[in-house]
Amino acid sequence: xxxxxxxYFNARGRxxxxxxxxxxxxxxxxxxxxxxxxxxxxxxxxxxxxxPVLMVDGKPLPQSLAIARYxxxxxxxVPQDHLEAAYCDALADTLAEVKGEAYKIMFSSQSEEEKxxxxxxxxxxxxxxxxxxxxxxxxxxxxxFVSDKVTxxxxxxxxxxxxxxxxxxxLLEAYPAVVTLVNxxxxxxxxxxxxxxxxxxxx
Amino acid sequence: xxxxxxxYFNARGRxxxxxxxxxxxxxxxxxxxxxxxxxxxxxxxxxxxxxPVLMVDGKPLPQSLAIARYxxxxxxxVPQDHLEAAYCDALADTLAEVKGEAYKIMFSSQSEEEKxxxxxxxxxxxxxxxxxxxxxxxxxxxxxFVSDKVTxxxxxxxxxxxxxxxxxxxLLEAYPAVVTLVNxxxxxxxxxxxxxxxxxxxx
Numbered sequence: 001x002x003x004x005x006x007x008y009f010n011a012r013g014r015x016x017x018x019x020x021x022x023x024x025x026x027x028x029x030x031x032x033x034x035x036x037x038x039x040x041x042x043x044x045x046x047x048x049x050x051x052p053v054l055m056v057d058g059k060p061l062p063q064s065l066a067i068a069r070y071x072x073x074x075x076x077x078v079p080q081d082h083l084e085a086a087y088c089d090a091l092a093d094t095l096a097e098v099k100g101e102a103y104k105i106m107f108s109s110q111s112e113e114e115k116x117x118x119x120x121x122x123x124x125x126x127x128x129x130x131x132x133x134x135x136x137x138x139x140x141x142x143x144x145f146v147s148d149k150v151t152x153x154x155x156x157x158x159x160x161x162x163x164x165x166x167x168x169x170x171l172l173e174a175y176p177a178v179v180t181l182v183n184x185x186x187x188x189x190x191x192x193x194x195x196x197x198x199x200x201x202x203x
Numbered sequence: 204x205x206x207x208x209x210x211y212f213n214a215r216g217r218x219x220x221x222x223x224x225x226x227x228x229x230x231x232x233x234x235x236x237x238x239x240x241x242x243x244x245x246x247x248x249x250x251x252x253x254x255p256v257l258m259v260d261g262k263p264l265p266q267s268l269a270i271a272r273y274x275x276x277x278x279x280x281v282p283q284d285h286l287e288a289a290y291c292d293a294l295a296d297t298l299a300e301v302k303g304e305a306y307k308i309m310f311s312s313q314s315e316e317e318k319x320x321x322x323x324x325x326x327x328x329x330x331x332x333x334x335x336x337x338x339x340x341x342x343x344x345x346x347x348f349v350s351d352k353v354t355x356x357x358x359x360x361x362x363x364x365x366x367x368x369x370x371x372x373x374l375l376e377a378y379p380a381v382v383t384l385v386n387x388x389x390x391x392x393x394x395x396x397x398x399x400x401x402x403x404x405x406x
Binding site: 002049061067090093 | 252
């Protein structure tokens with residue numbers, strides 16, 4: 001197996017899905033966390049100047065979802081069937097869009113009060129709820145997102161909506177099948193152990 | 204083979220890469236183009252309300268890159284090697300980010316004059332040039348983006364920077380290996396034929 005080093009900030013952010021997949025697959029890797037104040041200096045030595053980046057035997061692979069999909073293949077979390085694999089990919093891109101919109105608000109120059117209003121009146125009803133509705137419908141009909149087997153799409157659903165559950169559980173009240181999946185993934189032994197030992201960071 | 208119908212606007216936009224891959228693989232599909240004025244009505248019947256969407260035997264697959272990767276597998280444009288496949292994925296996400304930044308400017312409320320200034324002073328030097336520099340370095344060392352064989356990453360490079368070449372060829376002057384690849388992909392017989400017969404749309 002190649003030697004893996006994942007470089008990211010000391011945060012869950014765009015790297016946590018990759019860490020979950022490594023944990024699920026019991027794949028050894030170095031989890032290098034760069035502190036914010038060290039980033040300007042470190043950035044010069046990171047190929048492309050962006051994180052997360054996965055060093056594979058010293059060669060850089062950028063882009064969080066490309067890394068996640070690659071590690072997921074090693075962890076047997078990508079379906080063999082091409083169409084099922086594509087549904088995972090589509091879900092990952094959709095959730096990345098949802099997260100991107102949330103980050104935009106989080107890092108905007110608005111006041112905390114204004115941000116809350118945007119989350120409540122725009123982000124939740126127009127961005128997150130439509131995705132939750134489609135997911136709920138789908139998850140009411142099957143055990144996992146694409147098939148009878150867990151995939152990296154399930155890990156991403158659990159990661160993203162588990163964050164929502166921690167911050168504002170009432171937003172998920174209308175989506176019981178999504179909540180069931182969030183918890184089911186977090187109850188997988190390897191994920192449970194990672195959650196118990198992972199560094200505690202605010203986001 | 205499943206029955207494919209690609210639904211998108213009458214534009215290249217986020218669907219053209221998929222059309223190139225269908226053309227390369229000589230895979231039959233219906234290229235459904237919705238006119239802008241028909242979209243509000245059509246939107247109600249498009250699962251998720253967003254395009255492009257690929258109907259696979261009547262079942263919807265959303266997200267342009269998930270669709271492209273899926274069709275690319277059928278067209279033998281995805282490397283078997285997992286790391287090579289991941290480099291293609293990372294490149295696709297990076298070019299999608301570049302296109303996303305360009306669209307943001309294109310659809311902003313600024314005047315044409317202001318837009319040109321943003322393209323010239325911010326988008327090109329900070330967003331597009333760093334990507335072109337890394338690509339140029341890579342393509343000077345090998346024939347295709349990841350290996351000795353064309354992949355969907357090469358098609359995307361040719362599509363994205365071919366658009367730049369059409370509009371402002373001088374921006375690519377410092378990147379001769381990229382220009383060579385742009386042209387080489389467009390000279391592949393199936394792509395050449397598609398370019399000769401594809402509907403002529405402004406973008």
